[in-house]
Amino acid sequence: KNEVEQSPQNLTAQEGEFITINCSYSVGISALHWLQQHPGGGIVSLFMLSSGKKKHGRLIATINIQEKHSSLHITASHPRDSAVYICAGISNFGNEKLTFGTGTRLTIIP
């Protein structure tokens, strides 16, 4: 059974702080999505990672295939970064089903 575990569940930080959210996953998962969900519910895919590291603006995502671990970092955090961040594992079978972590609710205080 594919499993994805995410931590922390909730994170509150001051504006400007460096943020790290962690995700561990089980065998049967070959890649990961990092998703962002705002209060209205809409979901945006931030990154899809199968190896290495990706960067987009202040967001950085890394994945270690051997350790089955991924991290999402936010540099110079801003209140508009407040959202729920979700790690989702992609099945390595042809159907590419997603298994979701429970999400991290991030609140950045001005």
Next chain:
Amino acid sequence: SQTIHQWPATLVQPVGSPLSLECTVEGTSNPNLYWYRQAAGRGLQLLFYSVGIGQISSEVPQNLSASRPQDRQFILSSKKLLLSDSGFYLCAFGQGSYEQYFGPGTRLTVT
């Protein structure tokens, strides 16, 4: 460009009434299609996925069904809604490259 449409955006339905949520994809062919649900206070869960017309796989036993009558159309249905069907429903598609694209979602409240 590839786009995904989902409607309605919000829906309030009484218990026992039928349900039909529609999802359509543009700018791609033969996509993998997915229906996900997020119940209040809970994480996202895969309900159904389809790798082709008429091919539906169900992930969890439930009161819902899905159909794919056309290549880029995915429909989520119920004959009689339950209170527990309330939640946020997301349609998504993938192209076999591990990327997945999400629709705007439908917030369903069953009263």
